[in-house]
Amino acid sequence: MADAGDDRYRRFPDGFFARMDQGPDVDFYREARLVTHIDDGAIASVGTIYRELGLTGRILDVMSSWVSHFEEPPRCLVAAGMNARELAANDAATGALIVDLNRHQGLPFADGSFDGATCCVSVDYLVRPLEVFDEVARVLRPGAVFCTTFSNRCFPTKVIQGWAQTDDRTHVAIVSEYYRLSGPWTGLEVVSATGERPGDPLYAVWARRA
Ligand SMILES: C[S@@+](CC[C@H](N)C(=O)[O-])C[C@H]1O[C@@H](n2cnc3c(N)ncnc32)[C@H](O)[C@@H]1O
Numbered sequence: 001m002a003d004a005g006d007d008r009y010r011r012f013p014d015g016f017f018a019r020m021d022q023g024p025d026v027d028f029y030r031e032a033r034l035v036t037h038i039d040d041g042a043i044a045s046v047g048t049i050y051r052e053l054g055l056t057g058r059i060l061d062v063m064s065s066w067v068s069h070f071e072e073p074p075r076c077l078v079a080a081g082m083n084a085r086e087l088a089a090n091d092a093a094t095g096a097l098i099v100d101l102n103r104h105q106g107l108p109f110a111d112g113s114f115d116g117a118t119c120c121v122s123v124d125y126l127v128r129p130l131e132v133f134d135e136v137a138r139v140l141r142p143g144a145v146f147c148t149t150f151s152n153r154c155f156p157t158k159v160i161q162g163w164a165q166t167d168d169r170t171h172v173a174i175v176s177e178y179y180r181l182s183g184p185w186t187g188l189e190v191v192s193a194t195g196e197r198p199g200d201p202l203y204a205v206w207a208r209r210a
Contacts, residue, residue: 008130008181016162017127025100025125028158029082034066034089037121038151042200045193046120046149047071049204053145057115060139061093062101062132063122068092074116080107105131112141119148123175124163125155133182140209146185147206148175168201175205184210 009017021028036043046069057075061068064079066089073092080097081087087096097108105128117136126132136146152168163171172190179185185207194201 006130011177011181012162017160019127019158019160021157025082025102025158028155032066032083032085032089034086036067037153038202039199041197042151042193042202043067043069045202046204049147049149049191049193050118053116053147053206055116055118055145055147058113060107060109060114060117060136062117062119062136063125064090064093064120066090068118069120078109078114101132102127105135107135107139109139111138114139114144115141116144117146119146121150121153123148123150123178124159124171127160129178130182133178133185137183137185137209142209144209145206146179146209147204148178149202149204150175151200151202153200168203172203172205179205179207183207186210 050069051071055074059074059077061077061079064081065083065086068077068079068090070092077093078095078097079087079090079093080099082098082100084098087093117140123129140146150171156164162174176188176190179188188207191204193204
């Protein structure tokens, strides 16, 4: 059992949420990384998905950095992440929140106060994903989308073992399970946006706040 405090974690095997580097995330993310973590084709796919999902208005980008990948920045974009310098460099962001979601899953926002939420190439670092997904659901208005995107690259010491030891297809199933076990969500959808292009694969899983 992965977590004694929440029965939902019984579905995941022992050690699923363990990481090679068990040290505080604040240490690992102290240095700003002003880099892109996926190639241009994958970044373009993320932007296309956000546009097609109509992610506009007041948006929360969790596990954010200096880029949020919108083709057109939303009217209001709150970037929540670990590194203040990265978030300050995010031109699309209109607000920033420093938060370690592996220590505190609470978000300091009112119920239903966002029109959408995103999490790009980062869901694999969460050790308490169900509480984070619950909390994102809480701050979204009914009908708002939470879109999670990911590729096949990661910081190997910080990724959960359940992700490190499985393939892309299983990663899609893992994230889908996070949505099923949290929320409330409705209309779960999965897309592989890799298509015929070369380079980094890109998968998206999203659902709407019920
Ligand atoms: C691979 S980067 C992706 C950044 C950005 N979303 C992007 O698309 O380029 C992983 C991000 O997850 C964030 N992150 C990692 N662990 C976190 C945690 N415990 N709480 C909140 N954010 C975290 C870091 O700040 C980092 O910017």
